[in-house]
Amino acid sequence: MTIFPQYDKIPIQMKISGAQALIESLKKEGVEIVFGYPGGTVLPIYDVLYGEKAIKHILPRHEQGSTHAADGYARVTGKVGVCIATSGPGATNTITGIATAFMDSIPMVIITGQVATPLIGRDSFQEADITGITQPITKHNYLVKTAEEIPRVIKEAFYIASTGRPGPVVVDIAKDAQVNKFDFKYPDKVNLPGYKPTLKGDPEQVKAAAKLIAESKKPLIYAGGGVIASGAAAELTEFARKLNTPVTTTLMGLGAFPETDKLALQMLGMHGTAFANYAVQECDLLIAVGARFDDRVTGHLPSFAPKAKHIQIDIDPAEIGKNVRIDVPIVGDVKQTLKELNALIPVKAGRHLAWLKQIEEWKNKFPLSYKKNNFIKPQYVIEMIDEVTKGEAIICTEVGQHQMWAAQFFKFTKPRTWVSSGGLGTMGYGFPASIGAQFGRPDSTVFNIAGDGSIQMNIQELATAVIHKLPIKIVVLNNSFLGMVRQWQELIYEKRYSSTNLCNNPDLVKIAEAYGAKAMRITDQTKVKAALEEAMKITDGPVLLDFSVDKEENVLPFVPPGQALNEMIID
Amino acid sequence: MKHTISAIVENKPGVLHRVVGLFSRRGYNIDSLAVGTTEKTEVSRITIVVTGDDLVLEQIIKQLYKQIDVLEVFDLPQNESIERELALIKVKANEKTRNEIAQLAETFNARIVDVAEETVIIEVSLEKEKVENLQKLLEKFGIQELVRTGKIAIQKGGKNNG
Numbered sequence: 001m002t003i004f005p006q007y008d009k010i011p012i013q014m015k016i017s018g019a020q021a022l023i024e025s026l027k028k029e030g031v032e033i034v035f036g037y038p039g040g041t042v043l044p045i046y047d048v049l050y051g052e053k054a055i056k057h058i059l060p061r062h063e064q065g066s067t068h069a070a071d072g073y074a075r076v077t078g079k080v081g082v083c084i085a086t087s088g089p090g091a092t093n094t095i096t097g098i099a100t101a102f103m104d105s106i107p108m109v110i111i112t113g114q115v116a117t118p119l120i121g122r123d124s125f126q127e128a129d130i131t132g133i134t135q136p137i138t139k140h141n142y143l144v145k146t147a148e149e150i151p152r153v154i155k156e157a158f159y160i161a162s163t164g165r166p167g168p169v170v171v172d173i174a175k176d177a178q179v180n181k182f183d184f185k186y187p188d189k190v191n192l193p194g195y196k197p198t199l200k201g202d203p204e205q206v207k208a209a210a211k212l213i214a215e216s217k218k219p220l221i222y223a224g225g226g227v228i229a230s231g232a233a234a235e236l237t238e239f240a241r242k243l244n245t246p247v248t249t250t251l252m253g254l255g256a257f258p259e260t261d262k263l264a265l266q267m268l269g270m271h272g273t274a275f276a277n278y279a280v281q282e283c284d285l286l287i288a289v290g291a292r293f294d295d296r297v298t299g300h301l302p303s304f305a306p307k308a309k310h311i312q313i314d315i316d317p318a319e320i321g322k323n324v325r326i327d328v329p330i331v332g333d334v335k336q337t338l339k340e341l342n343a344l345i346p347v348k349a350g351r352h353l354a355w356l357k358q359i360e361e362w363k364n365k366f367p368l369s370y371k372k373n374n375f376i377k378p379q380y381v382i383e384m385i386d387e388v389t390k391g392e393a394i395i396c397t398e399v400g401q402h403q404m405w406a407a408q409f410f411k412f413t414k415p416r417t418w419v420s421s422g423g424l425g426t427m428g429y430g431f432p433a434s435i436g437a438q439f440g441r442p443d444s445t446v447f448n449i450a451g452d453g454s455i456q457m458n459i460q461e462l463a464t465a466v467i468h469k470l471p472i473k474i475v476v477l478n479n480s481f482l483g484m485v486r487q488w489q490e491l492i493y494e495k496r497y498s499s500t501n502l503c504n505n506p507d508l509v510k511i512a513e514a515y516g517a518k519a520m521r522i523t524d525q526t527k528v529k530a531a532l533e534e535a536m537k538i539t540d541g542p543v544l545l546d547f548s549v550d551k552e553e554n555v556l557p558f559v560p561p562g563q564a565l566n567e568m569i570i571d
Numbered sequence: 572m573k574h575t576i577s578a579i580v581e582n583k584p585g586v587l588h589r590v591v592g593l594f595s596r597r598g599y600n601i602d603s604l605a606v607g608t609t610e611k612t613e614v615s616r617i618t619i620v621v622t623g624d625d626l627v628l629e630q631i632i633k634q635l636y637k638q639i640d641v642l643e644v645f646d647l648p649q650n651e652s653i654e655r656e657l658a659l660i661k662v663k664a665n666e667k668t669r670n671e672i673a674q675l676a677e678t679f680n681a682r683i684v685d686v687a688e689e690t691v692i693i694e695v696s697l698e699k700e701k702v703e704n705l706q707k708l709l710e711k712f713g714i715q716e717l718v719r720t721g722k723i724a725i726q727k728g729g730k731n732n733g
Binding site: 131132135136139140141143160192193194195316317318320321322 | 580581584585588589592593596626629630633634636637638639640641642
């Protein structure tokens with residue numbers, strides 16, 4: 001159903017309701033899919049959505065699921081993820097999803113219903129001050145009290161969410177504003193005098209950076225999620241190869257640089273590779289590209305990269321010098337700045353050979369590894385996923401040990417193929433995110449790698465995946481523990497496994513089957529690959545693979561909290 | 572070190588909440604806060620006195636700029652700005668002490684704005700330190716009630732901040 005079947009397009013001015021205006025505004029922004037859950041204060045919006053053809057509406061089974069799905073969709077497509085929730089509990093259920101997106105700078109617009117304006121502030125049924133609640137976890141938010149504001153606010157919300165350093169924007173719309181009619185006209189541009197992201201780096205700073213780079217003997221590129229957000233993976237690869245300089249990526253930066261390249265050092269930080277962490281501690285120049293010196297990356301801050309000068313390229317001025325003193329800061333878009341730097345760097349063969357030789361030695365001496373035994377090793381499962389997919393898959397994870405093993409043992413080669421909650425560390429994120437990812441990239445193989453703890457946090461979304469026949473491969477690395485917490489308890493709390501034993505887990509295979517999904521339990525390491533190959537053949541719905549893995553396997557290397565990167569436990 | 576930060580913000584609901592929320596969640600201390608309209612109806616000015624070193628100050632200014640509704644932020648240099656706090660002080664007074672209080676007020680360029688049988692109210696608008704000095708000197712008469720605004724400040728000369 002279109003609102004104006006008699007017209008090919010909406011006339012420039014026409015009286016329509018706020019809810020109709022909202023949907024028309026979403027179409028103007030090119031929205032194809034929204035993830036939402038209906039309720040009392042969004043009934044006018046759902047009435048417009050009824051039969052709507054241009055925008056597909058997906059109903060997850062929990063509002064948290066819809067926010068993570070919108071987030072996963074945004075991460076794999078680069079578009080703005082959109083979700084809808086009703087007021088009160090619907091809106092508060094989106095909080096974890098909003099905070100997750102905020103910490104990882106993911107562009108999202110979250111539309112919530114609000115009680116009608118005469119009821120606001122009276123503790124009305126299902127009333128919650130959602131603009132107040134989300135103020136610290138949104139890039140911006142709006143409370144819309146009149147229908148007339150809707151087109152402008154939606155235009156601004158999409159603009160703010162997707163430009164500069166991306167982030168979630170909440171639009172809370174009072175129910176009467178959804179009902180009232182007005183002359184709809186979508187604005188051509190936004191007028192936000194207080195919001196003007198700097199895209200072009202200061203040319204003098206870019207030159208100063210090029211000079212530091214030319215002087216460096218042991219440079220290291222430290223690439224973060226900003227490279228992905230800016231779409232700068234190709235520019236980063238050119239930069240690294242031209243300079244013949246090794247690249248380490250943060251968890252959020254996985255896929256920014258092909259890990260199959262000899263210059264790749266993979267992830268750094270708490271569970272980074274030993275060679276990446278040693279390179280950080282030995283380099284004389286650290287080039288931070290769209291990365292924010294998070295505590296999980298730096299370890300003990302004063303000991304981080306002690307011999308290095310620092311260049312930092314970031315679109316957010318507030319990230320410059322927040323944690324680490326920067327010698328040459330460049331505020332600007334990563335893609336544009338790298339292009340300018342690439343133009344300034346002369347082609348020269350044989351750069352940094354001694355440095356690369358040193359790194360090669362570390363790589364040979366301290367490779368990522370694990371000890372085999374009679375149990376299924378979780379790392380082995382990840383290696384087999386890489387093998388059966390030939391590295392061509394979108395990997396969505398929850399948070400914990402399985403997440404770190406996925407980050408370590410899958411070889412990421414392309415941007416927007418890694419979907420994981422880095423900043424907030426949200427258990428229960430990955431499965432609903434994989435639903436959004438599969439909608440965003442219907443032709444890609446999508447894996448949700450989960451632990452037995454995390455998968456139970458949003459397992460209700462099996463219904464969504466089954467109904468929409470999404471061929472997601474859910475891999476549960478089941479160790480009957482909250483593994484990462486258990487690991488800390490083992491190493492730091494004398495094996496006092498307080499509340500981390502999940503030996504009373506339900507039968508995940510039966511749960512999956514009850515939802516109508518296919519499922520397998522794998523207990524024999526010789527059957528791992530065959531099970532994954534069989535799962536790859538299932539194309540008409542999700543499949544859950546419950547791998548009973550070695551229960552007390554640890555994620556290594558491990559930089560204990562508060563220690564320097566070179567003080568890591570390797571084996 | 573104390574800094575006086577002046578933020579020019581859009582006159583929209585929720586702006587003060589955003590600014591104050593930013594200070595509390597990032598652990599910056601607000602010594603005083605004053606909000607009011609400006610020569611332009613569409614913007615307000617928030618004057619915040621904070622304590623912090625240069626790094627903290629830099630972060631505060633950058634974080635304030637990240638707020639969509641914040642238009643401009645200045646760190647007002649103390650010796651180049653006119654700074655004022657307004658205080659209303661209700662002091663116990665009787666026939667014997669009233670004159671003494673009036674003289675004291677006069678030396679501070681303060682005014683007596685209300686006289687009652689047992690109290691007087693003094694209005695004073697000065698730099699923070701001088702307000703505090705007057706307060707101290709009035710204590711011996713007995714301060715019954717005192718109310719102070721946060722500091723407001725404006726840059727001297729032709730420079731126009733906002």
